[in-house]
Amino acid sequence: xxxxxxxQQIADDLRRQISDGTFPPGSQVPTEAELLEKYGELHGxxxxxxxxxxxxxxxxxxxxxxxxxKGYFVIQRKRLVYRPQAxxxxxxxxxxxxxxxxxxxxxxTPSQDIEVSxxxxxxxxxxxxGLEPGELAAARRRVRKLDDVPYNLNDSYVRLxxxxxxxxxxxxxxxxxxxxxxxxxxxxLVYGFHEFxxxxxxxxxxxxxxxxxxxxxxxxxxxxxxxxxxxxxxTVNLIPGDRHVIVFETHRGAEANAPRxxxxxx
Amino acid sequence: xxxxxxxQQIADDLRRQISDGTFPPGSQVPTEAELLEKYGELHGxxxxxxxxxxxxxxxxxxxxxxxxxKGYFVIQRKRLVYRPQAxxxxxxxxxxxxxxxxxxxxxxTPSQDIEVSxxxxxxxxxxxxGLEPGELAAARRRVRKLDDVPYNLNDSYVRLxxxxxxxxxxxxxxxxxxxxxxxxxxxxLVYGFHEFxxxxxxxxxxxxxxxxxxxxxxxxxxxxxxxxxxxxxxTVNLIPGDRHVIVFETHRGAEANAPRxxxxxx
DNA sequence: CGCAACGCATTGTCTGGTCAATGCAATCCG
DNA sequence: CGGATTGCATTGACCAGACAATGCGTTGCG
Numbered sequence: 001x002x003x004x005x006x007x008q009q010i011a012d013d014l015r016r017q018i019s020d021g022t023f024p025p026g027s028q029v030p031t032e033a034e035l036l037e038k039y040g041e042l043h044g045x046x047x048x049x050x051x052x053x054x055x056x057x058x059x060x061x062x063x064x065x066x067x068x069x070k071g072y073f074v075i076q077r078k079r080l081v082y083r084p085q086a087x088x089x090x091x092x093x094x095x096x097x098x099x100x101x102x103x104x105x106x107x108x109t110p111s112q113d114i115e116v117s118x119x120x121x122x123x124x125x126x127x128x129x130g131l132e133p134g135e136l137a138a139a140r141r142r143v144r145k146l147d148d149v150p151y152n153l154n155d156s157y158v159r160l161x162x163x164x165x166x167x168x169x170x171x172x173x174x175x176x177x178x179x180x181x182x183x184x185x186x187x188x189l190v191y192g193f194h195e196f197x198x199x200x201x202x203x204x205x206x207x208x209x210x211x212x213x214x215x216x217x218x219x220x221x222x223x224x225x226x227x228x229x230x231x232x233x234x235t236v237n238l239i240p241g242d243r244h245v246i247v248f249e250t251h252r253g254a255e256a257n258a259p260r261x262x263x264x265x266x
Numbered sequence: 267x268x269x270x271x272x273x274q275q276i277a278d279d280l281r282r283q284i285s286d287g288t289f290p291p292g293s294q295v296p297t298e299a300e301l302l303e304k305y306g307e308l309h310g311x312x313x314x315x316x317x318x319x320x321x322x323x324x325x326x327x328x329x330x331x332x333x334x335x336k337g338y339f340v341i342q343r344k345r346l347v348y349r350p351q352a353x354x355x356x357x358x359x360x361x362x363x364x365x366x367x368x369x370x371x372x373x374x375t376p377s378q379d380i381e382v383s384x385x386x387x388x389x390x391x392x393x394x395x396g397l398e399p400g401e402l403a404a405a406r407r408r409v410r411k412l413d414d415v416p417y418n419l420n421d422s423y424v425r426l427x428x429x430x431x432x433x434x435x436x437x438x439x440x441x442x443x444x445x446x447x448x449x450x451x452x453x454x455l456v457y458g459f460h461e462f463x464x465x466x467x468x469x470x471x472x473x474x475x476x477x478x479x480x481x482x483x484x485x486x487x488x489x490x491x492x493x494x495x496x497x498x499x500x501t502v503n504l505i506p507g508d509r510h511v512i513v514f515e516t517h518r519g520a521e522a523n524a525p526r527x528x529x530x531x532x
Numbered sequence: 533c534g535c536a537a538c539g540c541a542t543t544g545t546c547t548g549g550t551c552a553a554t555g556c557a558a559t560c561c562g
Numbered sequence: 563c564g565g566a567t568t569g570c571a572t573t574g575a576c577c578a579g580a581c582a583a584t585g586c587g588t589t590g591c592g
Contacts, residue, residue, distance in 0.1 A: 005544080005545060005546090006545080006546080007545080007546085045546085045547095046546085046547065046548070047546060047547045047548060047549085048547095048548085048549090049545095049546070049547075049548085049549095050545080050546060050547080053545085053546085067555090068553075068554050068555070069553090069554055069555055069556070070555085070556085
């Protein structure tokens with residue numbers, strides 16, 4: 001049996017101590033210097049780099065973060081409910097995905113930055129919207145925040161010819177919701193197709209969402225169709241994994257007996 | 267303006283070259299020695315550690331992997347469709363989540379290792395199943411594979427008193443499906459509540475699923491209820507982010523006009 | 533020919549340092 | 563008192579090496 005590298009043992013020791021409550025969420029783990037002393041006696045570790053390598057493992061796993069010049073601390077963040085099914089709910093109309101989140105987490109004030117533009121969208125979007133070569137789209141990009149910290153990105157794309165001159169292009173809140181605007185235009189959204197891709201964020205996404213190390217994201221592609229089966233809108237949501245739990249429900253037969261759920265996070 | 271650290275510049279350069287096609291998926295990127303020579307001239311980098319730090323960034327982002335003694339290579343893996351909604355579909359009964367996956371990716375042979383045991387489940391499970399203190403549960407753990415490489419983990423928990431002595435406890439394939447077994451016991455599953463938690467995998471999960479560095483996972487908690495609103499089964503699915511796309515659909519009103527989708531991955 | 537042994541390029545682990553950057557706390561000064 | 567300065571512990575970046583482990587290809591031997 002080959003012994004694990006020292007830096008792995010350090011990571012394993014700390015990970016176990018974090019999960020068994022020795023270092024609860026929010027608490028400080030030993031500093032590099034303290035660990036160097038400890039593992040110097042135990043395993044003959046003499047270099048600070050080796051200690052750093054071990055701590056780096058946990059940082060990349062999203063378990064701890066470095067707060068200079070204090071030390072390393074165990075991470076914990078509360079998760080908000082992300083409920084993609086709520087988008088096609090009819091009542092009440094002002095409860096969209098975002099407000100749905102917010103109601104679960106009151107005490108914090110939501111806000112969003114909205115930016116509307118005309119774009120030549122990516123292949124991925126063109127394909128789902130069924131755009132002709134050269135055809136343009138309207139893009140409605142939103143950064144949704146809670147107490148001014150970004151919680152997710154939400155970019156909606158619609159065939160330009162469909163919404164030019166309508167409220168969809170208004171770069172601000174639309175009280176009745178943009179989905180209502182599309183309904184008024186004769187394209188009520190009745191069917192949604194949802195895809196979730198899991199990956200690590202790109203550096204620009206790290207900056208825009210102020211992500212820590214080791215935080216994965218879900219790229220949620222939502223394609224919505226009108227009653228005639230035409231793709232009307234494609235929305236790209238970028239959801240930081242450490243701040244959300246994605247929730248939805250499935251039914252068979254009557255919609256009765258959906259129980260209330262009193263659980264916390266795992 | 268403060269210049270970015272050298273190792274970040276190296277990572278950024280390589281990342282750009284990967285995304286713009288200079289290094290397509292599967293191709294080799296320069297070795298540490300080659301990069302050391304290049305950035306030695308450009309930025310005066312003299313230590314191999316600094317090069318390794320830059321490459322390490324991309325490894326942790328899941329973009330490249332090291333294949334000793336060849337060098338570093340750009341990663342790409344095909345994603346299978348993970349369709350949690352299919353579980354409550356009634357016809358055909360033998361199409362469960364897994365076979366549903368497989369049909370999208372023929373040419374590969376599916377298999378699963380099944381293990382049944384009686385356990386005292388975690389708080390998270392107890393809470394969702396509504397277990398009394400001290401009450402035990404039956405656990406049916408499956409490792410699902412394609413061509414003998416693991417694709418996901420699937421652990422189902424049911425109140426022990428409900429299934430003791432039934433086919434649910436059979437440690438092998440149950441042709442009609444375990445959900446049908448629960449149906450025969452008078453607990454037809456009609457409602458499902460689904461939670462997805464995104465995170466980096468624990469080391470044991472890395473080993474069991476043979477995950478590469480920088481691959482996030484989704485922990486999918488599925489709680490299913492019978493027609494009387496009782497929680498019957500909790501299933502914990504562990505889904506490697508690099509091998510799956512999670513898909514589901516939403517409807518409003520009639521189920522008509524669900525279009526066929528001809529898209530590839532983004 | 534077939535197989536074992538060896539060489540070799542490459543990445544993995546670790547040493548033992550140096551200097552910079554950060555942010556908090558104590559201190560100093562008007 | 564109150565604001566600016568300084569000190570200090572800590573992490574961040576980087577250096578210049580050493581030796582181990584891995585797996586592929588070649589070489590050599592029976």
